[in-house]
Amino acid sequence: MTSVVNQPTRRSSPARSGAGRRRAVSPWVYVASVVVAVGTLAPVVYAVLSGFRSNGQIGANPVALPNPWVFDNYVSVIMSSSFWQYALNSVIIAAVTTALVVVAGVMAAYPLARYRFKGRQALFNVFVMGLLFPLTVAIIPLFLMVRDLNLTNTYWGVALPQAAFALPMTIVILRPFLMALPNELEEASMLDGASRIGFFWRILVPLSGPGMVTTGVLAFVASWNGYLLPLLFINDPALKTLPLGVADFSTEHSANTAGVLAFTSLAVIPALVFFLTMQKRIVSGLQGAVKG
């Protein structure tokens, strides 16, 4: 952190120090950064470290470091089949949701972006309207519908509504993306004798890869974190997702603080790893969504 000193300070060369952001950074920036980072990460670090303590240790002093380190909590979570079952269920539901959203989304975005037809804007607006309908508004009829379709306690019962509610955002992000692809590509492929469907599969889908990944990541994260739908539509322990599993485990073992924190910490890991590998996509997706 000492390299800051090497940069010219404003006082030494007031006129030529360049843009404000490249000035020497005051140590306060680092102090503030540390404060922010600690405040942000403290609960996560607390959960992970406390998983290495016994309930006795936590009871005696809730904020100390593990002493001695206890591995039983993590071991028993890792050895329990239910944890892995929850994780697997979450993966399957999120994967199905993502696949549905991306395939249906890019297909719908294609004519909405590149065909001219009457009612195109109206059709697009129908999907945009979906942004205004929160899941909560529809949850009671959905609950009854999923029950009547015999989809309660199935992956589809959660994945289908999740995909449907993720569609508006997907189409809103993908349409301008597809619109931006140059017309010359289309003309060239026409000259080569491709049909529009051929153009879609062979040129448009590969080229819209980045857009599809962004929307896919957003749908995956939303599904992975989803709670309301699994809460209402799944009561079979074998089909619980991770958020549901964490919530239920914490109520069932409310006296076992260390165990709950170990369970929760392990449940966080897949999400964190996924986020760290995909963080550019997630962030750019959100920013893109906001810029519309």
Place this chain on the structure above:
Amino acid sequence: MAGDLTPRGGHATRTAAATAVNPGATGHATAWSVASGPRGRAASSNEWRKRLEIAFFVAPALLLFALFVVVPVVQAARYSVFKWNGLGPLDDFVGLQNYTNALADTIFQRAITNNLTIAALSIAIQLPIGLLIALLLNRKFRGQTAMRVIVFVPYVLAEVVAGVVWKLMLQPEGAVNAFLETIGLGAFTQLWVGDSGVALWTVMAVLTWKYVGLAIVLLLAGLQGVPEDLHEAAQIDGASWWQAQRKITIPLLGPTIRTWMFLSMIGSLQLFDMVWILTKGGPDNATVTMATYLIKQGTERSQYGYSSAVAIILFVISFVLATLFQTFVLNRDAGEDKTAKRRKKVAR
């Protein structure tokens, strides 16, 4: 986004020529410009083919959307005028009684108040914090990239997972109180989620921790669009860093701030997961939200008609606020190039 961005003048002739040259393309290429008028049998079969293609591409999305979004929303409106427990025929029509009952219920009134309070406080608390941190992270310094990732971590965690950890830390004998004791602030220990006077503030604090990262990330994106030469100009004129931020950067962030406010407001009105995990709406309904009220009435008491009315009220409130926000706040951004304007002002 609105309107057609792709100019198509002159395509008709070019694609027609392409068809003539390349018989294999007959029936596809000209469809781009069908709007330009009938052209005999080829054109009309072409038109049909185009419609089929559109239908084929849109069908999966439309079906999914209609079945799992549109139908349930319409059903919610329908159920809301019946007294119904979800079983048996839907025949006990009660008109608007569910609505009047809901609006007269003091717990639901509390829920509306709580949602509006949370929406207002979210903006009032998160915006200054978010701005400050975003401005901080927008300067070049070591560890800047890591910080950008760190501030966003809470946003990525599931509300449930974050909620469970916070709930344990906020227990009377939990880490938060113990920490306060350790640093000599024992006087501030609380029943964080157990005291009806404190619980809503506790929820607010946890929500701030969880969501301020979104504000930061969006504001950082907005800052990318603030031209650096403005700062140079300001500095040459002798402005301090803070003056430059206050007079130039923050005003230019207007559109980003307003978009974030919109997202934050809508999110606050639909709040469910975090509250459900932390307090279930308690203690003594101190933290009840429209969504937790709705779910309780619907699932625990099987009052499907009544909770559908609550859902529709929730929708109407969101819709009205969203529309008002659109009209009076977001539309300020339309048609006006703030950057150019601000540039002129500074140049003078």
